[in-house]
Amino acid sequence: MYMQPEIYGPVRxxxxxxxxxxxxxxxxxxxxVKELVSDLSLDDKGWLQPxxxxxxxxxxxxxILEGENVGSMGPTPDPSKIxxxxxPIGSLDIDSKxxxxxxxxxxxxxxxxLAEEFDQLxxxxxxxxxxxxxxxxxxxxxELFKISLSRFxxxxxxxxxxxxxxxxxxSDMEGMELELWLEKLYRMGKLMKKTAGSKISFGPxxxxxxx
Numbered sequence: 001m002y003m004q005p006e007i008y009g010p011v012r013x014x015x016x017x018x019x020x021x022x023x024x025x026x027x028x029x030x031x032x033v034k035e036l037v038s039d040l041s042l043d044d045k046g047w048l049q050p051x052x053x054x055x056x057x058x059x060x061x062x063x064i065l066e067g068e069n070v071g072s073m074g075p076t077p078d079p080s081k082i083x084x085x086x087x088p089i090g091s092l093d094i095d096s097k098x099x100x101x102x103x104x105x106x107x108x109x110x111x112x113x114l115a116e117e118f119d120q121l122x123x124x125x126x127x128x129x130x131x132x133x134x135x136x137x138x139x140x141x142x143e144l145f146k147i148s149l150s151r152f153x154x155x156x157x158x159x160x161x162x163x164x165x166x167x168x169x170x171s172d173m174e175g176m177e178l179e180l181w182l183e184k185l186y187r188m189g190k191l192m193k194k195t196a197g198s199k200i201s202f203g204p205x206x207x208x209x210x211x
């Protein structure tokens with residue numbers, strides 16, 4: 001993962017390991033998140049994104065203006081002084097590391113828990129845009145992902161869960177029809193997809209969620 005130095009303020013770090021079915025999500029101030037990611041030896045994995053791009057852009061602009069007047073930013077980093085951590089492949093216990101920092105991953109919600117929250121929602125505004133073929137289905141899917149993120153802290157949901165909770169409100173699509181529709185959204189850059197054996201999960205791309 002490339003830690004962009006220009007990102008400040010609240011950020012979200014996301015790392016997924018498909019083969020081992022690992023998903024790491026860390027949210028907080030950028031300095032704390034970067035320190036934790038580095039301690040977990042995940043600097044070259046996953047991705048970092050701002051939680052509020054507008055606020056960050058204003059802050060970045062002010063920092064750049066201040067930086068223009070700075071003559072020296074200190075000595076050149078010495079790579080030889082960077083500590084090297086060696087461990088056998090597969091020995092990193094991410095869960096225990098996260099627990100030590102009070103950032104343990106939350107348990108994924110059950111179908112019943114999601115359905116209880118989802119059934120209470122009012123009809124959302126239809127999605128709009130030239131690439132939207134089923135505006136209401138996309139809108140309901142976005143609402144389902146909003147619940148999973150805000151209430152349960154998970155970024156992806158298994159296909160079976162999406163089908164069981166939201167199929168009725170998404171044009172009654174189910175089975176292969178629903179899977180092909182989700183796959184199409186994934187290929188259009190609206191969703192991300194995670195596979196673990198025969199299990200397939202989908203999650204939202206932030207730009208699509210906010211559109």
